[in-house]
Amino acid sequence: MSKFTAAFVLLLPLALAASPVSAWAVDDAPITVNVNMARVLRINSPASTVIVGNPGIADVTIQDPQTLVLTGKSFGQTNLIVLDGNGNPVADTLIDVVQLQAGTVTVYQGAARTSLACAPVCQPTIMLGDETSFTSTQVDSAAMIKSTAAQ
Structure with missing residues (x-):
């Protein structure tokens, strides 16, 4: 393995973890979270307001202006809209809440x-x-x- 490849393999997880869109959906796929579990979402712009289509399925809180905490409450699919301080959309995506199957x-x-x-x-x-x-x-x-x- 070359030095470049080794460095890339070692640093890629750190880059993905620090990426502002690392927890967001890729190719318009929904964000998945397990029932009764939480997930951290990082956004590019500061959030002022979060809107969940069906709060019985999922809940989102603003931890800090660029960090949201998504919690799965019940099975199903809903949407998440994030607005900045001027009311402009920062994100609009689907959320899938599923049951943890492992174990x-x-x-x-x-x-x-x-x-x-x-x-x-x-x-x-x-x-x-x-x-x-x-x-x-x-x-x-x-x-x-x-x-x-x-x-």
């Missing part, structure tokens, strides 16, 4: 669905779309553990 097992018992996080041992976890009595049981169990630990 997750979904179990179907008839129409009832439950989810397990398996990393490395399978434990019940709550996912959107799980059967409501399963979800309630998991929430109650977590609350009981939390209250016991607080004593």
